[in-house]
Amino acid sequence: KAGVTQTPRYLIKTRGQQVTLSCSPISGHRSVSWYQQTPGQGLQFLFEYFSETQRNKGNFPGRFSGRQFSNSRSEMNVSTLELGDSALYLCASSYQLSQGSSYEQYFGPGTRLTVT
């Protein structure tokens, strides 16, 4: 079974631009979560989508948004990029039947975003 894939793997943007990152979950997984990883803050939860609906959201500004498509693929968008947005953005998928129970999440390799 293919793992979680993320594109692109590396991206360089300048301040003020916007960026869209893509994630394809493991086949059959309906939950997709996004995380930001930085040396200073570690791994932080951004948001989670399940069946095209955002179920949970972390403590990030509104510049960070996402969506999920009917095939469970997900995108996240960051508008008006700031230098502090430079990070590794990780996507994880999980097989879940419904909210209220936790299951192991499988991570992709991440997208390394550098904002200059």
Next chain:
Amino acid sequence: GESVGLHLPTLSVQEGDNSIINCAYSNSASDYFIWYKQESGKGPQFIIDIRSNMDKRQGQRVTVLLNKTVKHLSLQIAATQPGDSAVYFCAESLYSTLTFGKGTMLLVSP
């Protein structure tokens, strides 16, 4: 490779030793706990999980212990190998949201 964290606690062991990595979690309501391993340039890789109704779970060469009284989680790796060198994260989960610890770097020397 990519740095996954600066100023991480580091555990240095010799090949063949047993390693114990500790983690304190924050939410007493968390019902699910996972240990992940992250190698340079890669995403976190699932190692082992445990639900809150258990206090111990064993896998291949790994054991996770959960102490809910003091909100403590540990990962034991038996016969540590150089390939085990990585950053290890614990994560707690409630309603499918994972909250990660800061991580511990494990260095295994031959």
